[in-house]
Amino acid sequence: MSRQKLMGWGRTAPSFGDLQLPRSEEDVLHALGHGPVIARGLGRSYGDPAQVSGGVVLDNRGFTTIGEISPDGVVTVEAGVSLHELLKVTIPLGWFVPVTPGTRQVSVGGAIAADVHGKNHHVDGSFGDHVLSMRILTPVGAFDVTPTHHEDLFWATIGGMGLTGVVTSVTLRLTAIETDRVLVDTTKHRNLDSVMDAMRTGDDAYRYSVAWVDCMTKGASMGRAILTRGHHAGVDDVEAVTLAGPTNARLRVPVDAPSGLLNPFTIRAFNQLWYRVAPSKKDREIQGLSTFFHPLDGLNDWNRMYGRRGFVQYQFAVDDYHGDVVVKAIERLSSSGVPSFLAVLKRFGPGNHGPLSFPMEGWTLALDLPVGPSALPGVLDDLDDLVLDAGGRVYLAKDARLRPDAVRAMYPRLDDFLTVKQTYDPDQRLTSDLARRLNIGGQH
Amino acid sequence: MENAFGQPQRVIVLGGSSEIARAITKKLVAARAHTVVLCGRNPELLAKASEEALDYGATATPLVHLDAEHPASATTTVDEAFAAAGGSVDLVIVAVGHLGSQADDETSPEAALAMMNVNFTWPVVALTEVRNRLVAQGSGRILVISSVAGMRVRRSAYLYGGAKAGLDRLADGLADSLEGTGASLQLLRPGAVRTRMTAGLADMPFMTGPNEVAEYVMAGLSTNQRVIWSPPVLRWVYLILRHLPRQLWRMVMDR
Secondary structure, rough: EEEEEOOOOOOOOOOOEEEOOOHHHHHHHHOOOOOOOOEEEOOOOOOOOOOOOEEEEHHHOOOEEEEEOOOOOOOEEOOOOHHHHHHHHHHHHHEEEOOOOOOOEHHHHHHHHHHOOOHHHHHHHOOOHHHHEEEEEOOEEEEEOOOOOHHHHHHHHHHOOOOOOOEEEEEEEEEEEEOOOEEEEEEEOOOOOHHHHHHHHHHHHOOOOEEEEEEOOOHHOOOOEEEEEEEOOHHOOOOOOOOOOOOOOOEOOOOOOOOOOHHHHHHHHHHHHHHHHOOOEEEEEEEHHHHHOHHHHEEEOOHHHHHHOOOOEEEEEOHHOHHHHHHHHHHHHHHHHHOOEEEEEEEEOOOOOOOOOOOOOOOEEEEEEEEEOHHHHHHHHHHHHHHHOOOOOEOOOOOOOOOHHHHHHHHHHHHHHHHHHHHHHHOOEEEEEHHHHHHHOOOO | OOOOOOOOOOOEOOOOOOOOHHHHHHHHHHHHHOOEEEEEOHHHHHHHEEEEEEEEOEEOOOOEOOOOOOHHHHHHHHHHHHHOOOOOOEEEOOOOOOOOOOOHHHHOOHHHHHHHHHHHHHHHHHHHHHHHHHHHHOOEEEEEOOOOOHHHOOHHHHHHHHHHHHHHHHHHHHHHHHHOOOEEEEEEEEEEEEOOOHOOOOOOOOEEEEHHHHHEEEEEHOOOOOOEOOOOOOOHHHHHHHHOOOOHOOOOOOO
């Protein structure tokens, strides 16, 4: 058995497991004959969901076939295909993925396990909302599931963090595009109230919307922000129509940066620079798809910038009546002196039927926080309480430090999920370091 | 499982009634620990440690009997502790130790043997079994409570200091052996701590209370440093003390 060190994108809490590369359904079903076992995609979850210490980790990169795209944009792909590889094929044919997170370097299987969302959630929902069917291998056999056939397994798998089975192939509906450009409107906001107001009243007019918020400023300019919103550009919006797929990153961070590189001083300076150089208002700017959707994909291994100790991401969602939690969270951070890189603020549309799917209608805020400040664990525990009191929740794909009882309160349908899991995984073989830590199924 | 800040959920404390261990346990429970297996010899003290851990929010504190004077029993104790933990163990604290009474012990071969058993041999047997368990698990940490007494052995406590010196050096090598396994070992080197064990002794420089030691441990768990000094300045103090000429060393530390 070859043990490998595995960790999430935040590079915290590594553990050792037996990493296998199954090539066939038989290989996967064989591995599911014993526990503990979990699937792993490209390792872009921030914490510990794609690792299981002392167990078997199934690398899904043996499943990379992309099927034909039907005239109405339906395609079947294997679960190990990354959005990067998929977009290379689909964009030249005039199709875009229905939902993309801030990176293309996620596998389709991972996108389902985390039920990822993008800048269009308020209009289009999350990744799972565009899945027509899936093939899932469980310890009790293989299932072809749809939203209406074995719907319990279908929805438990959407956002189920890989704990219901191993997805091998997925049929999804793509989004038609005329060009590989996006028409972007940018506005600059002096504080949080201003940007939240603009989003509340104006987001419905845009397919894509996201705000970058500075969490290091206090007082009147607390939460100053840059809001970018846009649409896919049509043939009439551009001078020459191009449909080029994404290119591979040319740059990478070669070594771990010193752990203290990203400190309150350098982060404040970066945030200041970023705010100053942004235009105060810009309409109908033409941007490439990669620039708009995946700005960090040009730099491989950017997580190494956070140094050996790594970083955590904290992302929560609250409903529209509790927008004040966004304000309070940023106040709590900026007053504690815990450094945070630009935060991402977004509006969510309604959630879906996935019992562990994260999105809920309202607001979501994501924060990148380097590990190191001794106040950080306590500050995040305080944010948990704020979010819990507001009936909100924290995103499991980002989590590396929640308490089990908080998860139970944040995901009131956790018991529904566990019931489905028990049906398809009666021996609780599928588990992960995350599942053990949060007590959401599987052997300890 | 341990979280991103090195905060464990399932903990085994070998020597669970030690005051330093109890102070650490309280902080671990206040953070994320829900299960703390307390291993010790004195049932009354263990019951007290258990009550304290439950007060701070632990949900389970199984008790396991430990007899450090019989090193051969260490394997059984560790096995029972892992079984009682009910899942993968994130942290094992080795807090077994006994200061003894140098003046009485140094002329008695039996007492010298007992001092080695409690402070060195039992912990080494236990560490060997713990190591096997954590390597199989692919994760987990060991915290060995060493002492600055082992950094340079004083005439006035050479049995205790000598045993701690052996444990400290051995644990350092054991820590290296864990590289690439997912398990790891950290050494705690506290200076004098105000506890039952040191009651009646005069206050010493850099003396701390158990709670301060626990603070340094929590910080050390999150940074993963190999050696946690308590207080941290002792690292530099002992760098000097260790290299003092003998006459000077004896004048300063060995009166």
